[in-house]
Amino acid sequence: MQVRLTTAPFVQAEASTRKIMRDVAIALLPVVAASIWFFGVGALLTLAACSLGALGTEWLLGERRGLGSLADYTAILTGVMLALTLPPALPLWMGVLGGAVSIALGKAIWGGMGRNLFNPALVGRAFLQASFPTAITTFTAPVESFWQLDSALFAPPLMRAEIDAITQASPLGAAKFEGVYANLEPLLLGNTSGSLGETAGLVIVGAGLWLGLRRVFDWRLPISTLLSVGLLSGGLYLLAQGGLIDPAGYYPSPLFMIGSGGLLFAVVFMVTDPVTTPLTPKGAWVFGIGVGLLVVLIRLFGGLPEGVMYAILLMNALVPLIERKLQPRLFGGAR
Amino acid sequence: MSWGLPTFRHGVHPPENKEATESLPIERVPFVREYVLPLAQHIGRPAKAVVEVKDRVERGALIAEPDGFVSTAIHAPVTGTVTAIELRPHPSGKLELAIVIEADPFANQRMPKTSGLGDLSDIVGRVQRGGLVGLGGAAFPSHVKLSLPEGKRVSFVIINGCECEPYLTCDHRVMAERPQAVVRGLQIMMEVLGAERGYLGIEANKPDAIEALRAAIRGHRGLEVVPLAVKYPQGAEKMLIDAILEREVPAGGLPLDLEIVVNNSGTAAALADLIDDGLPLIERVVTVTGPGVRRPANLLVPIGTPLMALLEHCDGLRPETRQVVLGGPMMGQAQKRLDIPILKGTSGVLALTEVNVEAEQPCIRCGRCLEACPMFLNPSRLALLVRAEQVDALESSHQMSCFECASCSYVCPSRIPLVQLMRVGKGLLREAAGR
Numbered sequence: 153m154q155v156r157l158t159t160a161p162f163v164q165a166e167a168s169t170r171k172i173m174r175d176v177a178i179a180l181l182p183v184v185a186a187s188i189w190f191f192g193v194g195a196l197l198t199l200a201a202c203s204l205g206a207l208g209t210e211w212l213l214g215e216r217r218g219l220g221s222l223a224d225y226t227a228i229l230t231g232v233m234l235a236l237t238l239p240p241a242l243p244l245w246m247g248v249l250g251g252a253v254s255i256a257l258g259k260a261i262w263g264g265m266g267r268n269l270f271n272p273a274l275v276g277r278a279f280l281q282a283s284f285p286t287a288i289t290t291f292t293a294p295v296e297s298f299w300q301l302d303s304a305l306f307a308p309p310l311m312r313a314e315i316d317a318i319t320q321a322s323p324l325g326a327a328k329f330e331g332v333y334a335n336l337e338p339l340l341l342g343n344t345s346g347s348l349g350e351t352a353g354l355v356i357v358g359a360g361l362w363l364g365l366r367r368v369f370d371w372r373l374p375i376s377t378l379l380s381v382g383l384l385s386g387g388l389y390l391l392a393q394g395g396l397i398d399p400a401g402y403y404p405s406p407l408f409m410i411g412s413g414g415l416l417f418a419v420v421f422m423v424t425d426p427v428t429t430p431l432t433p434k435g436a437w438v439f440g441i442g443v444g445l446l447v448v449l450i451r452l453f454g455g456l457p458e459g460v461m462y463a464i465l466l467m468n469a470l471v472p473l474i475e476r477k478l479q480p481r482l483f484g485g486a487r
Numbered sequence: 488m489s490w491g492l493p494t495f496r497h498g499v500h501p502p503e504n505k506e507a508t509e510s511l512p513i514e515r516v517p518f519v520r521e522y523v524l525p526l527a528q529h530i531g532r533p534a535k536a537v538v539e540v541k542d543r544v545e546r547g548a549l550i551a552e553p554d555g556f557v558s559t560a561i562h563a564p565v566t567g568t569v570t571a572i573e574l575r576p577h578p579s580g581k582l583e584l585a586i587v588i589e590a591d592p593f594a595n596q597r598m599p600k601t602s603g604l605g606d607l608s609d610i611v612g613r614v615q616r617g618g619l620v621g622l623g624g625a626a627f628p629s630h631v632k633l634s635l636p637e638g639k640r641v642s643f644v645i646i647n648g649c650e651c652e653p654y655l656t657c658d659h660r661v662m663a664e665r666p667q668a669v670v671r672g673l674q675i676m677m678e679v680l681g682a683e684r685g686y687l688g689i690e691a692n693k694p695d696a697i698e699a700l701r702a703a704i705r706g707h708r709g710l711e712v713v714p715l716a717v718k719y720p721q722g723a724e725k726m727l728i729d730a731i732l733e734r735e736v737p738a739g740g741l742p743l744d745l746e747i748v749v750n751n752s753g754t755a756a757a758l759a760d761l762i763d764d765g766l767p768l769i770e771r772v773v774t775v776t777g778p779g780v781r782r783p784a785n786l787l788v789p790i791g792t793p794l795m796a797l798l799e800h801c802d803g804l805r806p807e808t809r810q811v812v813l814g815g816p817m818m819g820q821a822q823k824r825l826d827i828p829i830l831k832g833t834s835g836v837l838a839l840t841e842v843n844v845e846a847e848q849p850c851i852r853c854g855r856c857l858e859a860c861p862m863f864l865n866p867s868r869l870a871l872l873v874r875a876e877q878v879d880a881l882e883s884s885h886q887m888s889c890f891e892c893a894s895c896s897y898v899c900p901s902r903i904p905l906v907q908l909m910r911v912g913k914g915l916l917r918e919a920a921g922r
Contacts, residue, residue, distance in 0.1 A: 157810070157821050157823055158810065158821060158842055158843060158844070159820075159821065159904075159906075159907055160812075160814075160816070160817060160818050160819055160820070160821075160893050160896075160906070161501075161816060161817045161818075161893040161896050161897045161906070162810065162812055162816040162817075162819070162821070162837070162839055162842075162843070163501050163502070163653060163816045163817065163843075163897065164843050164845075164896075164897060164902070165499070165501070165855075165897055165898045165899075165900075167855070167898070167900045168845070168848075168900045168901075168902070169848045169849075169851055169900045169901045170848075171900070172851070172853070172900055224848065264849065265849045265851070266849035266850050266851050266852065266901075267849070370853075370854055426851050426852045426853040426854065427851050427852050429852075431852045431853070431854035431857060431865070431867060432854070432857060432865065433854075433857070433858075436854075475868075479865060479868075479884070480857060480863045480864070480865055481863055482738050482862065482863055482864070482885045482888055483725065483729075483735055483738070483861065483862040483863045483888070484725065484735040484736050484737045484738040484739075484740065484862075484888075485737075485738045485863075485885070
């Protein structure tokens, strides 16, 4: 008998960090498939570019400098998530750069997995938004055929990219700046313009339900975010309909607010990131409500049509404060 | 099965693994040659030996007396001769002073019952002289719980029949086979403490025990059997009180602050044996189980029986056994040697064939440990504070309220040794307080 001495507990729940990451990867697969379905081989190239940037940087800073590991799947998840938040005809070199920044500034400099304050994919995206504000807000319609490639994808670094396809405002941009509201149907199915992974609402919701049922994330985070956006925008919508506030103002219906833009994708895959959200239950509610509030504020009253990215990054920054204020109450302690 | 039944908040659901032994009747193990009785086998000061080497002792005779109030007596589990009083391996991993008795192979080993006692005069002294301790695992001297401090009163006595640790079935079998003794023990406690109501809290995975106890309380006033949802660590006093009475024992306080006393079901039966029949605590029921045991069993074992003898009685260990644990898999202790005795507090012997040696991963702040912790602590944060040795922050984050149930370690997907870190944290605070 070969004895090994360990200490209690001698049993262990099945869920492991690797399995959690694997579940997130599985949930991303249908979203990836939808992005390729709607945006063709170009989407595949963007996914590859972002993943290349992320994996290469993880290898350089992580494996070589001890600030991460390729084995925990997180780098590829970050790369894929970043790609899914990018427009279809973004030059590929920007994707590689974004992936690299996601890992370098989003994760490695914080000390590696589990220590980062901000969502790594959104750090990469914010970097691209600040650096290339036009390219990242230029959207094209879904492709006619799988092999249809936009030459803008292959623009050399730092050179002007010409987009072949007819650009088409995202549903949020069209609504905010042109007063044209998309129907709910394309928002749910995905055959509309937008970032690669954000258009197919139903697919994303399905992936989210699957993750939720497997208890991969804290359900409070997505639910509180959706409730916050829905109730706030719904309230404003009703006030505008009733003539209590300027009915000519931009007050879209709550269904449009939830179904359009990157909200659903972010709710399922970014608001639920355990590392960058509060781990106390009350903190999770505050975080979700805050994200929803900021999304509505930025979309309706800010200069940008979309505000999900900044809403999450701003709330990420508040996580330490939220946790400090909302530690759980001790059993038998004061209520 | 247990939807809607009362329970406490948070906690975990480890696989129960009780099938192997839950329906096996308690069987008495044969006497062996040598018994080892450490003087330290209860919480409090070790007992003081009152016998000398070469003394002949009768089964049930006092061999060590209590040393102070929080201490208790020890009795000879067999008729035989004291062969040594020396340092012997102890389940704690240390060597401890122990009385070694060699059984007389010709003695009949029958215990004369002093029947017809049953009166409750000087109960605290009799329980202490009877060597009774809590049989749930902690081995806290029972007479202390039966003596009320000045100005305190008790309204409720709760019998703990949760047996929430996976694998263990010794309490289950005692409740199913000796429900009258359990109920009698509860009534003795209630009478001594002046309590009006008695509860028997039992997890719903022991339907036969629930039935048996319900039958046993029929016709008695003020008693209630409360089936509870199956969840770990419901057998922790504070959790059991929360489950049954929906009341929280104040942080740092005792059940007595809520006029409650909690005792294990096996302890209740042993109390009845002691008070009604004059039997001191010289044997207990031990579950021997786990995938490494050839023939799992619930055994009635004389205290001091060598662990090896128990394992041999169960046809020995399978070669794939990797670890032998005393107690349950959540809070038990792995043993590095098998030449140790069964103590008053030994509820189970587990032979495990798998050892968790997965490498620790970084914390991903998933919050599972917060949702598991029955004391509503934040183990994730406490672990960071322990590693940074932030003693003040540990104090204000209630590190001392942790009772090491290991639910946090059980659920952690990154395999962070949280409960070990909690122990280190408590050590840091004790060290700081002692300075």
